[in-house]
Amino acid sequence: MSAKSADGERVGSRRIVVAIGGGIAAYKSATLVSRLVQQGDDCSVVLTRAGQEFVGSATFAALCNRAPVVSPFDDRYPMGPHIELADGCDLLVIAPATARILASCAHGLADDLLATLYLSVTCPVLMAPAMSASMWEKPSVQRNVMQLRSDGVHMVGPGEGWLSCRQKGTGRMAEADEILIEANNLLRNLG
Ligand SMILES: Cc1cc2nc3c(=O)[nH]c(=O)nc-3n(C[C@H](O)[C@H](O)[C@H](O)COP(=O)(O)O)c2cc1C
Numbered sequence: 001m002s003a004k005s006a007d008g009e010r011v012g013s014r015r016i017v018v019a020i021g022g023g024i025a026a027y028k029s030a031t032l033v034s035r036l037v038q039q040g041d042d043c044s045v046v047l048t049r050a051g052q053e054f055v056g057s058a059t060f061a062a063l064c065n066r067a068p069v070v071s072p073f074d075d076r077y078p079m080g081p082h083i084e085l086a087d088g089c090d091l092l093v094i095a096p097a098t099a100r101i102l103a104s105c106a107h108g109l110a111d112d113l114l115a116t117l118y119l120s121v122t123c124p125v126l127m128a129p130a131m132s133a134s135m136w137e138k139p140s141v142q143r144n145v146m147q148l149r150s151d152g153v154h155m156v157g158p159g160e161g162w163l164s165c166r167q168k169g170t171g172r173m174a175e176a177d178e179i180l181i182e183a184n185n186l187l188r189n190l191g
Helices: 026-038 057-064 099-106 113-120 133-137 139-150 176-189
Strands: 015-020 042-047 091-097 125-129 159-163 167-172
Touching: 015 026, 015 113, 026 042, 026 057, 026 091, 026 176, 042 057, 042 113, 091 099, 091 113, 091 176, 099 113, 099 125, 099 139, 125 176, 133 139, 133 167
Parallel strands: 015 042, 015 091, 091 125
Antiparallel strands: 159 167
């Protein structure tokens, strides 16, 4: 099946993994997944343990017609979901990318399914960080972001505005449509 994205790109049968970390902004990722599916992409979802506290598996199972992957041990993937999801993946989107995810990926830890998947993929990776302004401004977080950028990871956001900790500042996750535009830009470059 093929379709046209909002900016007129021909899309369809591209394999995208959307990984969702444990932050309030996880609810926006349901819209992102819905948009990707609507434009014809084959979308799989990985939910971290903390991610499951914020958004339910049933939402993503319905949106993708496939239950999200929540464990590094999943009978659907006998070789391991980190291997099978990475195989043929065109884009890994991590949204929200928590401070913990940034740290794990920047340091090459394989301490959960998502961090192991990050190490396994050979496709472009797009991260949408989200956290409180004080977390975002911490030198350690900024070092991890710099490391990831220099490793070739693409970043979208965070923006400035209202944060769920009831303060204004930088740390707000990019909106679903901004992430979609960046994802489509990266996918366009794949040809
Ligand atoms: C209500 C609530 C909101 C949170 N929001 C964020 C957030 O936006 N960004 C972040 O980095 N951590 C946030 N955390 C902390 C993470 O959930 C925590 O660090 C967790 O270990 C992250 O796990 P994950 O990276 O595997 O998803 C929040 C925690 C709570 C209880």
